Amino acid sequence: MKGILYAQLKLLIRNPATFLIMTGICILFAFFIGSSSGTYQSYIPIYSEMEEKETEQVLSHLQQYGAQNYELVEKEVLEKEVREGSAEAGLFLFDDHYEIVIASKTGTFTLLEQNIQKAYGHYLQEKQLKQADNVNGAQLIKQLNEPMFTVETKTFFGEDSFIYDSKLQAIFGFAVFFVIYTIAFNVIHILVAKQEGIWDRIILSPSRKWEMYVGILCYAFFLGYIQVVIVFSFFRYALGVNFYDGFGNALLVLIPYVLAIVSLSVLIAGISKTTQTFNAIIPIVSVSFAMIGGSYWPIEIVTSKFMLALSKIDPVTYVMDALKAVTIYGEPISGALFPISILVLMSVVMMGVGINLMERRS
Amino acid sequence: MLEVTDLKKQYKQTKAVDGVNLFIEQGEIVGLLGPNGAGKSTTISMMSSLIPPSEGDVRFLNESVIKQPQKLREKLGVVPQEIALYLNLTARENLQFFGKIYKMDKKQLGAKIDQVLEIIGLVDKQNDLVKTFSGGMKRRLNIGVALLHDPSLVFMDEPTVGIDPQSRNYILDTVKRLNREKNMTILYTSHYMEEVEYLCDRIYIMDQGHIIASGSKDDIKNILSAEQTFQIETAVVKEEFTNLLKEHPSVRQLTVQEKTVTLLVPKEVVFFQTIIELAEQTNTELKSVQVQKPSLEDVFLHLTGRALRD
Numbered sequence A: 001m002k003g004i005l006y007a008q009l010k011l012l013i014r015n016p017a018t019f020l021i022m023t024g025i026c027i028l029f030a031f032f033i034g035s036s037s038g039t040y041q042s043y044i045p046i047y048s049e050m051e052e053k054e055t056e057q058v059l060s061h062l063q064q065y066g067a068q069n070y071e072l073v074e075k076e077v078l079e080k081e082v083r084e085g086s087a088e089a090g091l092f093l094f095d096d097h098y099e100i101v102i103a104s105k106t107g108t109f110t111l112l113e114q115n116i117q118k119a120y121g122h123y124l125q126e127k128q129l130k131q132a133d134n135v136n137g138a139q140l141i142k143q144l145n146e147p148m149f150t151v152e153t154k155t156f157f158g159e160d161s162f163i164y165d166s167k168l169q170a171i172f173g174f175a176v177f178f179v180i181y182t183i184a185f186n187v188i189h190i191l192v193a194k195q196e197g198i199w200d201r202i203i204l205s206p207s208r209k210w211e212m213y214v215g216i217l218c219y220a221f222f223l224g225y226i227q228v229v230i231v232f233s234f235f236r237y238a239l240g241v242n243f244y245d246g247f248g249n250a251l252l253v254l255i256p257y258v259l260a261i262v263s264l265s266v267l268i269a270g271i272s273k274t275t276q277t278f279n280a281i282i283p284i285v286s287v288s289f290a291m292i293g294g295s296y297w298p299i300e301i302v303t304s305k306f307m308l309a310l311s312k313i314d315p316v317t318y319v320m321d322a323l324k325a326v327t328i329y330g331e332p333i334s335g336a337l338f339p340i341s342i343l344v345l346m347s348v349v350m351m352g353v354g355i356n357l358m359e360r361r362s
Numbered sequence B: 001m002l003e004v005t006d007l008k009k010q011y012k013q014t015k016a017v018d019g020v021n022l023f024i025e026q027g028e029i030v031g032l033l034g035p036n037g038a039g040k041s042t043t044i045s046m047m048s049s050l051i052p053p054s055e056g057d058v059r060f061l062n063e064s065v066i067k068q069p070q071k072l073r074e075k076l077g078v079v080p081q082e083i084a085l086y087l088n089l090t091a092r093e094n095l096q097f098f099g100k101i102y103k104m105d106k107k108q109l110g111a112k113i114d115q116v117l118e119i120i121g122l123v124d125k126q127n128d129l130v131k132t133f134s135g136g137m138k139r140r141l142n143i144g145v146a147l148l149h150d151p152s153l154v155f156m157d158e159p160t161v162g163i164d165p166q167s168r169n170y171i172l173d174t175v176k177r178l179n180r181e182k183n184m185t186i187l188y189t190s191h192y193m194e195e196v197e198y199l200c201d202r203i204y205i206m207d208q209g210h211i212i213a214s215g216s217k218d219d220i221k222n223i224l225s226a227e228q229t230f231q232i233e234t235a236v237v238k239e240e241f242t243n244l245l246k247e248h249p250s251v252r253q254l255t256v257q258e259k260t261v262t263l264l265v266p267k268e269v270v271f272f273q274t275i276i277e278l279a280e281q282t283n284t285e286l287k288s289v290q291v292q293k294p295s296l297e298d299v300f301l302h303l304t305g306r307a308l309r310d
């Protein structure tokens, strides 16, 4: 096993270009495609029916939380701006509640909602404390325990809207797509060794076959994982992209995915007899899996039943699900347990079948 | 040391190896000679425990290799017919890799690699990428890898295929040296007669999955002819001399062509001395005496009706 790791590392050091270029291209694609759509400095128009003084209080609280750009406008202007998409969302302020109006749920929606809730809550609390002299204590506590205001969210497109963060979509999509190549072109070393007769020499040596498999596959796994970590970290730390506090969990979710892709590569290696066939199959598989699994565009906009059915056997679907769950939707890792389990299951099955196919032929 | 009995390998349509028997004694160089597709490589693969035979047994030090390959594998080095190396690594890195695969001790390995590089004459090229090597250099490294773990038995499958005469001579000499100096037992596969003739103590000739002849070089040549041919060149052919030769009981046939006398004599007779004595008796000036033996090439032609190489 040490031997094979030695050879793989030497080969990487001799020719690091493939790995670096893959990582670089992935970052470039994610960067340009992610920022070419959607607004980032979000602008929120506000129409208020509260008194001017109170409106200003809410506004000042709002500006305290988050980076949105708020502006007071007329009701018609607000509706027009939201409908036409020049504003991400609009906010109506009333004495006893507020309403958020959106065209579609974008990535920053959760954040916006949180901020407004906090700001409005803050404002109400202050208001109550001011009145506290006139009210008895018990009543105040009762009032605080009961919801003091109602939240309403309206969307122009009805109920089934989803959250779309074009930046994260691009980062996730390209990272999980490009890593297929990085992994596959390392797993191929099993086929290379067999084709070149190196495998026969290994069989005659005291090293065992499983050591070779484990060596090559571990190496492919780590290189692939390092690549996605580099890509994610670059956007998180160098560009300050918002992962909704789910960065660590996103990295965790990638582990079963990278494993599944290693297994997928083994399966394809088992099916293809030669490195040439393998090299021909890999781009077809990776591109179609990426498309079907929602790595190029969000799976939520796909309506074809056939495509959706196909996506169910695609590891990319599940990793995208899991990644979005732990970031955009703010779920803990347990919220992504279903896609994670599917990925683990896929890994086991594909690895088993793949190694079997490879062993049967020789 | 190694014994093969009734070895067979059946692929779907082809009987690649069909009932091969052979043995190798400690310290020998044994040749396995045969045309393309004879089944040499398949035989070697079965002998080295890489592929299971359809029938038959291979025994190393009296233990079946098929059931218990470990003992053989420890002592065996195999030089495969196809170059089995990482082309994108240097010669030294390749040796490092295979040394680690052989789980060799780190310190020992360094010294061993130096030693092997010396043997195969690649010390100067050790840090060059193998893909930049000439065919001959790749072949030499291919052999070197098989020598790393100090095998006492080495199978070489056509180690000189497709390379320049210089590299070829180097390899042949190396093989001979390994046998002499390290007492390595070697099975050498080839379809070049002259290589096998130069190197080997005993020879097996294989064709279409069968061993069609075996024995020492002389044994095999005896198959073709029980006689040897002498070509005597003289300054002037004297009748006295030719008459004496004709009358000699051992001479079967005599022809004179200008200044050359050609004799056919039974194989077992030592006739060289007689020719010289008769020449002295008759005052014949000898320019040269040549013994012509039938080549292995002729034997193959005789046995199969086909040339060894097309």
Ligand SMILES: Nc1ncnc2c1ncn2[C@@H]1O[C@H](COP(=O)(O)OP(=O)(O)OP(=O)(O)O)[C@@H](O)[C@H]1O
Binding pocket: B011, B012, B014, B015, B016, B017, B034, B035, B036, B037, B038, B039, B040, B041, B042, B043, B081, B158, B191
């Ligand atoms: N894996 C295989 N499947 C089917 N047929 C095979 C296989 N390996 C070898 N053969 C057939 O067995 C026969 C013997 O092949 P082998 O490689 O042993 O010959 P060889 O004597 O080494 O020839 P060469 O001098 O060309 O190396 C050939 O007819 C070949 O086509």
Ligand SMILES: [Mg+2]
Binding pocket: B040, B041, B042, B081, B157, B158
């Ligand atoms: Mg062969």
